[in-house]
Amino acid sequence: MSTLTQIRLVALALSAGSxxxxxxxxxxxPSSSFISQAEARVGRPATPMSYAGVARRTTRRSVAVGAAGAAAAGSYYYAAPGCAQVVNSYGQIVYRCP
Structure with a gap:
């Protein structure tokens, strides 16, 4: 087999493989190509056990527990009488006064 024939066979194999x-x-x-279109979905994860959902819930829980622990450890702030110190769902310490 000649070199030219080998080059043609390799080119044919590469084009067929690609x-x-x-x-x-x-x-x-007529208006499409070999490469498909990418479609992104924005929003909450479709499955409740997806990596993003688990990471979000774990972070929220650890922030809430850490903030509650810091409040219990002695970082006191004097609030007006009748006010209560609470931790919201984002882990922030807030004071609720009547």
């Missing part, structure tokens, strides 16, 4: 890798499985319309 076509197989880039083809999305759908038929080609």
């Amino acid at each position: 076509t197989v890798l880039l083809w999305s499985g759908a038929g080609l319309a």
Whole structure:
């Protein structure tokens, strides 16, 4: 086999391989290409056990526990009589007064 024939076979194999890798499985319309369109979904995770959802809940819980622990450890602030020190769902210490 000559060198030119080998080069042609390698080029044919590369083009066939790249076509197989880039083809999305759908038929080609006149205005489409081999590469499929990317579609992003914005919002809450679809599954409750996704990495983003677990990380968000874990962070919120650890912040709330850490803030409550810091408040109990002795970081006192004098508030007016009748006010109560509470920790909201974001872990922030706030004072509720009537």
